[in-house]
Amino acid sequence: xxxxxxxxxxxxxxxxxxxTLAGLLAQLSLSPEAVVVEHNRRIVRRGELAQQAVAxxxxxxxxxxxxxx
Amino acid sequence: xTSIAEHPAQASGLDDAPFVVAGHTFRSRLMVGTGKYRTNDxxxxxxxxxxxxxxxxxxxxxxxxxxxxxxxxxxxxxxxxFLLSNTAGCYTADEAMRYARLxxxxxxxxxxxxxxxxxxxxxxxxxxxxxxxxxxLAKEGFKVLAYTNDDLVTALRLEDAGCAAVMPLASPIGxxxxxxxxxxxxxxxxxxxxxxxxxAGVGTASxxxxxxxxxxxxxxxxxxxxxARHPMRMARAMRLAVEAGRQAYLAGRMPKREIAVPSSPxxxxxxx
Numbered sequence: 001x002x003x004x005x006x007x008x009x010x011x012x013x014x015x016x017x018x019x020t021l022a023g024l025l026a027q028l029s030l031s032p033e034a035v036v037v038e039h040n041r042r043i044v045r046r047g048e049l050a051q052q053a054v055a056x057x058x059x060x061x062x063x064x065x066x067x068x069x
Numbered sequence: 070x071t072s073i074a075e076h077p078a079q080a081s082g083l084d085d086a087p088f089v090v091a092g093h094t095f096r097s098r099l100m101v102g103t104g105k106y107r108t109n110d111x112x113x114x115x116x117x118x119x120x121x122x123x124x125x126x127x128x129x130x131x132x133x134x135x136x137x138x139x140x141x142x143x144x145x146x147x148x149x150x151f152l153l154s155n156t157a158g159c160y161t162a163d164e165a166m167r168y169a170r171l172x173x174x175x176x177x178x179x180x181x182x183x184x185x186x187x188x189x190x191x192x193x194x195x196x197x198x199x200x201x202x203x204x205x206l207a208k209e210g211f212k213v214l215a216y217t218n219d220d221l222v223t224a225l226r227l228e229d230a231g232c233a234a235v236m237p238l239a240s241p242i243g244x245x246x247x248x249x250x251x252x253x254x255x256x257x258x259x260x261x262x263x264x265x266x267x268x269a270g271v272g273t274a275s276x277x278x279x280x281x282x283x284x285x286x287x288x289x290x291x292x293x294x295x296x297a298r299h300p301m302r303m304a305r306a307m308r309l310a311v312e313a314g315r316q317a318y319l320a321g322r323m324p325k326r327e328i329a330v331p332s333s334p335x336x337x338x339x340x341x
Contacts (some may be wrong), residue, residue, distance in 0.1 A: 004195030007280045028133060034140055035131055036174040040310040043174050061130065063171055067112065068127025068157050069242070069269075069291030 007059045015054065022049040030041065035064045085315060088287060090264050091180070091212035091233035095151065096122050098281070099311045100266065102291025106300065109144045115294045116145070119304035123151045125182055125289065127158070128168050147177055154215070160195070162202035169206055180212040182236070182268075182289075192242045196223045198232055207231030210247040216268050219253035221260060228261050235261055236268035236289065239280055243292045245272030248280045255283045274303075274310035281314025282322070 004017040015024060021037055021044055037044045038061040044052055054060065102124040106112035116124060126141050139167045145152075153254045155171035159165035162185055169181040187195030194217050203213050212233040217223050227235050228241055237257055240246035247270060248254065258265045264286040271277050271290045280288055288311055297303035 029269065030131065034142065036128075036171050038171060043170055045174070046176075046235060048305055057255075063128050064131050065126040065142060065152065065154065065172075065175065066129045066139065067103035067141050069104045069125055069289075 004054060004056045004058075006054060006057065009060075009062060015053065017056075019054050020050055021052045021054060021060070024054055025049065025062070028062070030062065035062050037062055072219075083316070085319065088264075090214070090266075090286075092252055093151075093180075093212075095287075096120075097311075098287040098315060099277075099302070099308055100125065100153065100287060100289040102289070103141055103145065103190045104291050105295040107295075111300050112295070113144055115300035115304040116150070118301045118308070119294065119303075120308045121150075123153050123289075125153045125155050125291070127155055129171050135320075151180075152177045153180050153182050155216075156184045156202075157320060158186070159184060160186050160198075162198040162205070165198070165202045166205060167203075169211060170209075173211065178212075179210055180214065180233070181206060182214045182216060183232075184216045194218055194238075196220070196226075199223075200226055203227055203230040203232050219250050219257065220255050221253065224257045224265075228263050232263060234264040234266050236266045238269040239267050239276065240270030244270055245276075245296075246270055247272050247276035248283070251279065251283050254280070254285060258284045258286075271289060271307075274306040277307050277310040278314035278317070281311050283319050284318050287311075328340065 002017050003014040005012060005014050021039060025032055032046050032049055039052055040059055081197055097120045099119055099121050101116055101121040102120050102125045103112055132139050143340050156165040156168040159168055165183060165185045173179055183202055185195045185198035186192050199215055199217060203215050206213050214234040214236055215232045216236045217227060217228045224235045224237060239248040239255060266287040267280050267285050268289040271288060271293050277288055294304050295298045
């Protein structure tokens with residue numbers, strides 16, 4: 001197990017690796033159904049989250065819906 | 070004497086045409102936002118009272134330090150409401166398209182309320198950016214509802230770009246100034262084939278009523294409800310005002326005259 005430094009929602013963060021995007025969501029206690037993930041500017045379908053490995057230096061955005069007009 | 074309720078045929082004579090956007094029929098011509106409420110309970114109560122089916126939402130980063138209840142879906146059932154995601158806060162076409170694609174991936178629908186803002190102070194739209202993003206997103210299969218200014222030519226171009234609806238402002242976002250240019254809104258409605266939904270600027274019920282009287286298909290509002298002293302009551306007022314304005318438009322108002330015309334007969338008066 002190694003620590004990977006990634007940029008997550010704009011902040012540098014160490015995550016336990018090796019890890020997939022699905023594993024990353026699990027580490028963060030986030031349900032894949034409640035969020036959308038962008039990996040290095042590419043939107044990742046829910047079905048692909050478990051196949052996509054996270055590498056050091058990756059840029060990951062995790063978004064959801066909030067109140068707005 | 071019988072009441073209208075006992076004559077369904079008469080009552081149905083007052084029926085309106087369905088409100089359809091991109092092939093989807095909505096039960097209310099009032100759409101509401103979900104931002105800026107003092108509490109989530111107040112938001113939910115106001116949305117219920119408004120009778121709205123379409124509610125707008127924004128796409129933002131998950132707050133990783135407190136992920137428990139920040140998402141709007143903890144409070145609004147996506148089976149009961151039609152979630153219309155916006156691209157609020159986007160200043161370029163590219164940024165707006167990125168937000169639209171992220172929102173679609175959430176998996177609810179392919180509608181987007183497209184905003185490309187051109188000025189930070191007035192939040193007025195960037196017509197060039199809107200057209201670029203609208204064209205591309207429409208090509209990608211999005212049903213684009215474009216928030217725009219009250220300019221007819223821009224509205225026509227957005228329609229040509231493939232927008233499913235055009236959303237001219239009554240006045241700037243969050244201003245509550247009401248319908249500043251009824252003539253422009255009326256002209257846009259008369260010239261476009263796609264639905265025209267007025268978005269932004271409505272402050273109180275009379276604003277909503279006057280706006281609907283111009284013949285537009287619907288209204289989207291947020292701040293008028295969220296910042297009312299009593300959002301739930303204002304939501305009810307808005308529901309009634311939108312219905313009243315719509316019915317008045319369909320009824321066709323009397324002409325304005327700058328002279329008085331008596332309502333009671335001139336004939337048959339008692340002799341002096």
